[in-house]
Each structure stands twice: as structure tokens, then as C-alpha cells.
Amino acid sequence: MMVTFRELEMYKNFDELAEDVIGLAKEVLPDQLFYLSSMSEAQQIILKHSPNDTAIPIAEGLMLNLEDSLCSRIDFKNKQPLVYEDVKDGHALGAFEEKLEAANVRSYLGLPISFINGERFGTLCAVNDEKSQFDTKSITLLQRIVRMFTYYLDLERFAYRDSLTDLYNRHFLTRFFEGNSKAGGAVFFLDLDGFKKVNDLYGHDTGDVVLKEVASKLQRFTAVHPDALAIRLGGDEFLVCFTEPASAAELSEWANRLLDSLSDWEADYPLSASIGIAQYAAGGDCDLKELLQQADQALYQSKKAGKNRYTFYSVQNNAF
Template sequence: MAIALQELQMYKNFDELARDVLDLAKEILPDQLIYLTSFSDAQQIILKLSNYDTKILLTEGMMIDLSETVCDRIDFENKQPLVYEDIREQTCPSELRNTLESVNAKSYLGIPISLVDGERFGTLCAVHHEQSKFDQKSIALLQRIVRMFSYYLVLERFANRDSLTELYNRHYLSQIFEDHSESGGVVFFLDLDGFKKINDLHGHDTGDLVLKEVASKLEKFADEYNDAFAVRLGGDEFIVYFSHIFSEEEMSKRAEHLLDCLSTWNADYQLSTSIGIASYSEGSNNDLNTVLKNADVALYQAKTAGKNTYKFF
């Protein structure tokens, strides 16, 4: 589960620390353009540049298809840097040479940045418009900087993600709501029907596996909409949050689709989902606790209506 750019922007002091990382790297390789990137599932994002070098055609915020980047060729599994001191040498594959030449880079150093669990975050890179010499001491120092940066990423992720399901948590939801509350939005409050029986009959380990499967289905559902993300509040309670307001007809369509996504289970599990829906209008004085309470009231109505359905507040 890649760290989304929106999530990074919520990390405390991220911009300051990213700048410190680049400044330290610049002390080690003063002649190079240093840049920090992150990966999504399909793209590489240039997060920060040490400076603007008019000879190197890279800019902050640039997004590149991951399959077309040099950084995607780095050995993340073994945490090994990728080094080309002169891309005109035969050791540099022609397709990588073409990619680097397209931004006017003649040398490249890429250090992989991974989280503790091995998940790829992105890279710390150094490029120059002329050939360069990268000594092992400099590379080792950059790897130490990257390692410290990865520890920071993990700590911030713990603050924003649910430890069991890896979905976002209430802390992250509160931050996003605070930043987007004036634009209006919609909350789907979900509760699993029959989950307690699964825990009682099959044990909590099985219950945890079911929660993880629910999380996976919710994440796939949220990925279908560019304004949505999924949250685990705790236990078997989940939220799907939409950061824009839309019609009741569209809400019904999305709720029915979500119920369908959560309808297929192991035959041993008698499991369904109830959904309470609450929206809040643009420009009003909105409060997350109030919106969640409204959605919870609608959820109770869905439960009393026979479960496996949705109700509006």
C-alpha cells in the first residue's frame, strides 16, 4: 500500500525534514542536483529538489510513469543503489540512457528508500549534466541518511494508519476533514452484521483475517473514486469518506455498489454490512463528530430495518 501524496502532506514537519535530507546530501555531493521521490502504484513523483538546475529538466511535482523511470530499476529487495557515472558507457542499457538523456542527465545515482516492512517508498537521487564520480564513502553516507528518513516515515505512518488493516485511522480522517470541511462531503458509516458470531465461533485470529479482507475490499472500492478513502474506526466499524458532495441518487448508487462488494464471503461466515449515510453541505460550519453521529444514527436505522442495507440521515 503506497503512501499517497495526500498522506505525506499530513505528516508533521515532512517538508522541513525532506529539505534537511536534501541539504545533507548536498553537503556530500555538492556538485550534484539531488532530488527526493515517492512511488505510487503507477507513477513516480518528484517531491523535492535540492536546487533548480536549468541544465537538468526536472521540476518539483513532476509525475512520470513508473515503468519509464530509471528509479524503477533499482534493487529495492537488496537495498542496493543504482550507479551510472557515465551513461555513455556500455554498462548503461540503451533504454535507461535514453531516459536520462531526455532530462539532460549524463550521470545518475539512485538510493532506494523502503519502509521497515520492505515496501518501496521512493528514492533519493543525484544527477549531473556531465559524467560524475561516486565514491563508496559518499554512497554509504547517503544510505545512512535514507535509513534515518525511512524511520521517520514509519513513525508517521503509524500515526495515520490502523495497525491491523493498514487503512487510514480516525486521526488521519480528522486531519483531512479539517482541511476539506468547507467544500462539503459524504460519510458512509459501515458496521459488519454478524461479525461477533465469527469471533465467537472461529476465534479472533479468523476475525482479524475477515477485517483485513474487508479492508482490502474497501480500499479497492475507494480507489474507484478520486475523492474517496477508507478508514477503520475500530472493531468492525469502518468509514468511507468522500471529500465532495453529490446527489442522493449517486449516493444510493455508490452504497449499493459497496454492499455488492462486501456480499461475497466464505460459506461458513454469515456476514453482511449495514451502512449509515450522512452528508454535510458546502460552506457550513461542519464538525466531524456531528457528522459521524448523524451517520451512526442512519446506521442504526439500517440495522433495525433488517441489516444488509443502507439508510440516509
């Protein structure tokens, strides 16, 4: 799972450390415009940049299509920098040549930033509107700065991620709701039907594989719902949190989609899922503990009614 920008907002002292990374990079190559970016599968966002005395248009928060960014060419797998001391010097950049010229970029140095597990985070880049020289010593020093920044990212990530599935954990959920519950939304409380039988029949190693696959299914679901978060509460209990209001019809459609996904297994495991749905209104302070209790009550009703179904929480009769 890729780091999200809202996750970065929770990292302790992220802004200060990002500024320090840029500052240290400027000590190494004072004449360059540096920027720190984060990437998703399709986009790149500029998180921080050094003071700009070049003709290159750049701004913090600038979002780029990754296919339009030279950073997409960086070798993240082998953690190798991408170096163009003069982009006009016969590098066969193809369509990038026009884009770089429009952005007044004449030289480029891009260093990959990845988590310890190899997952891509983003880049530290040096650009200039003039030709540059990037010596080996300077590149090595910049790589050391990136490596120290990576250690910080991993420490923060471990605090908010479940170690088995890499989904967000309960700690992240609590922190997120402290400042992001004003708009209203809903939660799906999911519990796997038949998970104990899978553990008994196939062993706990297989059970862990199943939990990881559940996480992958939830990640694919949230990938098409930008306002949704997938969380592992513990065991075979998961939460999908929607941070924008949705109609009952929409929530029902999404719940049915999840139920179909979580009952479809190539290995023919005797598995399905039950869901309890609780909504919270906009404008007020949402009590997360109470919201989870409501969703849990609705989940209980789904189990009681035969499993592999969803139920909405109702104030009138707890759940219906």
C-alpha cells in the same frame, strides 16, 4: 497501503526534514542534483530537490509516470541502490535511453526509501548532466541518511494508521477534516453484519484476518475513487469518506458495490455489511462529530430494516 500525498501534508515538519535530507546529501556529493520523491503504483512525484545548476528540467510537484522513470528499476526488495555513472556506457537501457537523453540525464544514482514493513515510499536520487563517479563511501553515507529519514516516516505513519489493518485511523480523520471539508462530500459508516458470530465460531485470530480482508476490499474500492479515504474507527466499524460532492444516485451505486463486495467471502463466512450515509454541504465548516452521529443514525436504520443495505440520513425523520 501506499502513503498518499495528502497524508504527507499532515506530517510534522516534513518540509523542513526533506530539505535537511537534501542538504545532507549535497554535503556528501556537492556536484549532484538531488531530488526526493514519493511513489504510487503508477506515478512518481518530485517532493523536493536541491538547487539546479544543470540542464535537467525538474520541479517540485512534477508528476511522472512511473514506467517512464529510471527509479522504477530500483531494487526495493533488497534495498539496493541503482548506479549509472554514465548512462551511455552500454547499460542496455532500451527505451530509457531516449528519455534520459531528452531530460539531459547523463549519470544517475537512485536509493530506495521504504517503510520498516517493507512498503515502498519513494527515492532519494542524484542526477547530473555529466558523467559522475559514485564511490562506495558516499553511497554508504547516503544510505544512512535514507535510513534516518525512514525512521521519521514510520513514526509519523504510526500516528495516522490503524495498527491491524493499516487503514487511516480516527486521528487522521479528525486532522483531515480540520482543513479539507470545504468542498462538501459524504461519509459511509459501515458495520459488519455477523462479525460476532465469526469470532465465536472461528476465533479472534480469524476475526483479525477478516478485518484485514475488509480493509483490502475498502482499499481496492478507494483506489478507483481518488477523492475517497478508508478509515477504521474501531472494532468492525469502518468509514469511507468522500471529499468531493456526489449525487444520491452515485452514492447509491457506490454503496451497492461495497455491499456486494463485503458479502462475498471465499471462506463462506456468514458476513455482510450495513451502511449509513450522511452528506455534508460545500462552503461551511463541517462538524465531524455531528456528521458521524448522522451517519450512525442512518446505519442503525439499515440494521433495523434487515441489514445488508444502505440508508441515507434525513433531517426530517433522522433517517429513511
